[in-house]
Amino acid sequence: MATNQESNLSQQMFGSQAAEYAASSVHVxxxxxxxxxxxxxxxPYGWTVDIGTGAGFTAFTVADRSDRVVASDVTGPMLEQVRRLSGERGLDNVLLSQNAAEHLPFANDSLDLITCRAAGHHFNDLRSAFAEIYRALRSGGALVMVDTAAPEDDAMQEWLNDVELRRDFSHVNDWKASExxxxxxxxxxxxxxxxxxxVNLQFNDWVKRTATPGxxxxxxxxxxxxxxxxxxxxFNIRETDDEDIHFSFPSLIFRAVKP
Ligand SMILES: C[S@@+](CC[C@H](N)C(=O)[O-])C[C@H]1O[C@@H](n2cnc3c(N)ncnc32)[C@H](O)[C@@H]1O
Known part of the structure; x- marks a missing residue:
């Protein structure tokens, strides 16, 4: 169970906004x-774990090729959304686990696949999460992950993290792909x-999802x-006629294998 400050902030943010994320078209x-x-x-995979699962959309995506998928997240109300949505989708192989990515409750060398979408930048300690993932994967097992990747330019990374943190008080860090x-x-x-x-985003929807103060x-x-x-x-920023701003953040998607 996570006890650190940032995970508490994530639980506050995502606990109150779980229903928004469950209905978010960017996430569905x-x-x-x-x-x-x-x-x-x-x-096919035997045991799959989706980390920082949110409302579970990534877990649902790999459920058809896994014997069992554990949807894991630090925030309880998010897992309630997973329970509801997996029931609505008739998925009977999705299990739930409330835990921080930095402390995975899985045995060494036990997992075939770990997935993670749009969550790593929320983790208090991404390096520790990667170490835990490596420990829990079996030899030949893979981490398939996608997350925002800051530009390699320091000033651009700083701009990105500044707007992300002001929009979402639980934001931790958008890492560069090289990092x-x-x-x-x-x-x-x-x-x-x-x-x-x-990742293509629309400003009004982006700030609504996190209930950013007016x-x-x-x-x-x-x-x-x-x-x-x-x-x-x-960031491909452009104003639109409907008083919105469209923009996109660069992302990195990868498949990393434990030898
Ligand atoms: C943007 S949502 C993820 C969306 C989801 N992966 C998807 O594909 O739809 C980020 C999630 O990360 C979770 N989270 C934040 N910090 C975490 C941590 N340290 N360990 C595990 N989950 C964490 C939050 O509770 C939240 O549900």
Whole structure:
């Protein structure tokens, strides 16, 4: 069970916003989910665990190729959404586990596949989570993960993390792709597949999902629209006729194998 400050913040944020995430079109289906399905297509798998599962959409995606999928998350109300949605979908092989990614309740060398979508940047200690994943995977087992990847430019990474944290008080860090890949390599993972991806977002929906306070929404909107051209290009920021702002964040999707 997580006790650290950031996991408590995540439990506060995602506990109150669980229903928003369960209904979020960005989370119900998107290119990142298709990417996870593609990179995890080499099953069937025995035991799969989806970490930071949220409302469970990634767990549901790999349920058809796994004997059992454990949907795991630090936030109890998120797991209640998983229970509801897996019932509605008639899935009978989805199990629930409330735990932090940094402390996985699974035996050494026991898991065939671990998935993780759009959650690593919320983890207090991504390096420890990767170490736990490595410990729990069997030899030949794989981590299939997609997450926001900050640009390699330090100033752009700083801009991204600043707007993310002001929008969501539980945000921890958008790592650069090079930083994530270095952590995995240090642990001994072999990167079998590595691709760039984008997550397309709409400002009004993005701040609604996290119930960002009104004064911060105003300030964030101003900062998006006043961003220097390099930032506007990097995040594909454009104002739309319906008083929204469309933008996209770069992502990294990969399949990392434990030798
Ligand atoms: C954006 S949601 C994830 C969405 C989900 N993976 C999907 O594909 O739809 C992020 C999730 O990470 C969870 N989380 C945050 N910190 C965590 C931690 N340290 N360990 C496990 N889960 C965590 C939150 O409770 C939240 O449900």
């Amino acid at each position: 289906s998107d290119d990142r989910l298709d990417g996870i399905a593609r990179l995890a297509s080499t099953g 994530m890949l270095a952590m995995l390599a240090e642990l001994g993972f072999e990167i079998a597949v590595q691709e760039d991806a984008r 004064d911060e929404v105003v300030a964030l909107r101003r900062d998006f629209l006043a961003a220097p051209s390099g930032i506007r290009t990097a």
